[in-house]
Amino acid sequence: MTAAAKKSQTQNTSGNGKLAIKLNKKDFESDQDVRWCPGCGDYAILATVQRTLATIGVKREDTVFVSGIGCSSRFPYYMNTYGFHSIHGRAPAIATGVKVARPDLSVWVITGDGDGLSIGGNHLMHALRRNVDLKILLFNNQIYGLTKGQYSPTSLLGTKAPSTPLGSIDHPVNPLLFAIGSNATFVARVGDTDAKLFMDVLNRAHAHKGAALIEILQNCPVFNDGVWNEVTEKKHKTARQLVLKQGKPLIFGKNKELGIRMKSSFYPEVVEVGDGPGQVPESELLIHDEKAPSTYAHMLTLMQHPEFPIPVGVFRSHEKTAYDDLATAQIASATEIQGKGDLKKLLYSGMTWEVGPDGVSH
Template identity: 60%
Template sequence: MATALNRKDFVSDQEVRWCPGCGDYAILAAVQKTMPEFGIAPENTVFISGIGCSSRFPYYMNTYGFHTIHGRAPAFATGLKISRPDLDVWVVTGDGDGLSIGGNHLIHVLRRNVDLKILLFNNKIYGLTKGQYSPTSEVGKVTKSTPMGSVDFPFNPITVALGTHATFVARTIDVEQKHLGEMLKRAHAHRGASFVEILQNCNIFNDGAFNDVSDKAIKADHQLILEHGKPLIFGKNRDMGIRMNGMRPESVQLGAGVTEADLVVHDETNLSLAFMLGNFEPPLPTPVGVFYAVSRPTYDGAVNKQLEDAKAKQGAGDLKTLLGKGDTWTVTN
């Protein structure tokens, strides 16, 4: 009988080296705590990263791992998943790594629906290289590389993922350990490309970027927790909601003739609704949870099916015979 796994099975012997107070510690703790529940041994689990603070992750997991090239983690992960479909493969990236030089790789791994679990840490800054603006930094952001304020319009990770028709798109927050754990479980249970944006605080170079949804005193009034089949309700007293005013969503207070029946009901299978929620900006609350979750054949499954069909029709093949077929040349000095 197999021995039950626990958190210690997924903790490596490497010293964890992030800045004190970094949100990455909370994410690492949540992942290590959640992994045993999947019942997959560490030797059958792989974490793949690119370049950035988040990309130290594989060192701290007692699993197999690759610390790869800037932005290219999805390409490495795709190759691994196709060749070893039995492995549980995770990609850890950041807003700089995944949405700048790695943007092309990210969108294609999502549209292909490779069976990977992709965690994108979004702190709206380049942390490893000491505080330059990133693809998710807001317009006007003053940093070392934009001393007069950024003029770039930022990427929205959720709508980028939805635009590829990714089959699982979610958002959570580093300090919300219970919710973060739930999103990890949902992502892992999904067959296909699971994309989870994690709002992560960089307390050195962009401290407080997500205070409105992480500060205990005010977060209830700014955080909209998405639950499939339930009305969009939020607020410290659970007395606020989202309803449609024609084609536009609006925040309303319950009471005075407004009831839960007037509110939008969340549907994870509705792509249009997911896009609408993904584009929420103040004064509307920030949605967290699963925006979209549908089933579609996976890329790795389709490729391996083609290989199986080819072997069944033509045999396993022989590489030496293949290389010697057709016209060949002998080169002599």
């Protein structure tokens, strides 16, 4: 056990409820050397998750990270929580089992574009539509890194990779469109190094009761370096990212000079904001509403650079009873209505008959 673990355990057991448990980022770091490539976006993601968990009010022992296979899926080894590095694509299914069996745990899923949207697409869809209370971090670097650079289901058409020397010929899947289509109750996007926004989103996801999917635009410096640079680099960020804020108009640009307006034909358009000629007053812009019907969030997911800014932040967040709550409630109501099950009665239910000591039935 690490020194940090000992320390926090002492605090946990000595508590009378008044003593605050103060954890810091270090408490969430395991003793394992982190083995991602130098410059990998995963480092920043790991640091932000560790920092956020330290302030989020969750105990390490009540936190479980479940991952699939791929570079991102090594993540649990570096977290000083409970962790399960499982098999390719199946993390949402395994995490569902954990959460349904133990609703008291805070369960996180770490997956990537290949793991979550290719081999594990089915499980991801069902975890989202069931609304299992899982926090799913999908690291999207548009490439298979661990297997050395094949194009992934989010790679753009024409991506040249070892398996597609002439360019890929399949159309990519849009992770957030997939999530919206699966009727996910919490859908968000952040850049890997955008720590402040990422912490906000993680806090929101943690507070959301139900499935939360966060797409993280993650850089792979070895096989797909700079794939998100056009929208995540500091110098482009303000001009090319649209930070979604509940109840606020869709405004972006260095000086907040641009906005999104809906044309009557239900096409969004980028407009200049202002009172001058050719400009559009702020009152005509779309107002961000996380609870709006999914067609709105759907539209946001389709906005891509360079025609549009790329939206980041929380796309959609609406309430729906979580699967694990329903599962628990069914047991509670069955127990209330039928009474707590008596095993002997169950075994003896249906048609039974007794055979007396003479061996003949009565």
